[in-house]
């Protein structure tokens with residue numbers, strides 16, 4: 271006997287969230303209904319607006335509701351000739367918090383993974399190539415995760431940079447192998463920037 | 472530097488969900504944006520509709536978008552003179568799944584907790600009293616959690632039933648002390664119904 275179709279639907283819908291199983295979806299639904307309807311209404315609006323208006327920055331591919339994000343638009347950032355290539359928008363957050371970097375970013379939204387059908391186009395390397403053609407960067411800092419896939423992706427991009435005579439570096443020092451960039455503390459991440467090494471082939 | 476106010480707002484809003492800290496809120500937001508925008512739109516709609524339209528059943532207090540819920544409206548359920556008192560709507564779900572009970576429910580939406588200012592009115596005992604006055608029940612089954620508060624609440628209701636000469640029972644067998652009703656497996660919960668004991672004072 272279904273008591274409340276709207277409640278069933280709410281519980282079911284909450285399961286699109288990663289890590290949310292049937293029991294926690296139920297707990298979340300009851301919590302919103304019983305303790306925080308205003309928070310629930312806010313949440314609904316925030317999700318709807320984000321899903322509808324957030325797209326990718328045309329230059330760096332990070333999530334933004336503008337055509338070009340605030341970092342790419344910033345003249346001080348543009349004057350700095352460094353481009354930091356990261357896997358995810360969360361990695362930008364992590365690098366920004368170190369205060370060590372004042373260049374711009376390029377977000378792959380993943381890494382190369384040929385077995386899953388994720389090739390250069392899927393991680394936006396055609397867009398990156400266009401930028402290498404049209405802009406003059408002093409240095410490309412490859413800040414993909416220190417995993418097998420992240421390393422392979424970094425190497426692929428390093429080769430891609432060869433014709434352009436740009437300094438290519440790979441962040442290195444301090445990040446535990448197999449770890450994820452966004453989980454690393456700020457100090458470690460700072461070190462990995464300072465200790466970056468040449469990848470010019 | 473805030474890159475996307477809508478994204479920041481989404482991450483912040485997700486934290487109204489119980490058990491969701493800043494890191495998992497961020498993971499959820501990126502997941503929706505990158506992998507499941509349709510699921511996100513659905514979620515937004517489901518939350519909005521649930522928050523707006525779900526209220527409490529006038530008779531049993533469970534969550535429903537109707538004035539009176541499907542169980543309270545059911546003539547077969549009405550013909551059965553048993554009323555099962557539970558703490559939460561999730562407990563109804565759990566009892567229904569045992570298939571052992573075909574009466575109606577009364578949902579306290581909590582338990583007595585004088586120190587937190589939760590007295591008889593806050594758990595709807597005035598509504599229950601009115602039902603005891605106006606309907607004739609054969610039996611009140613007290614299925615509050617087997618915790619100190621659940622036991623105290625059960626005893627309070629048992630005393631409340633004294634003037635009405637109704638059989639009052641307390642589910643007992645099989646539920647681990649200190650446990651929560653909705654976490655118990657169906658067999659254990661069935662046993663606790665079969666093994667219920669008189670609480671008539």
Ligand SMILES: [Zn+2]
Nearest residue numbers: 327330339342
């Ligand atoms: Zn950008």
Ligand SMILES: [Zn+2]
Nearest residue numbers: 528531540543
């Ligand atoms: Zn009802």
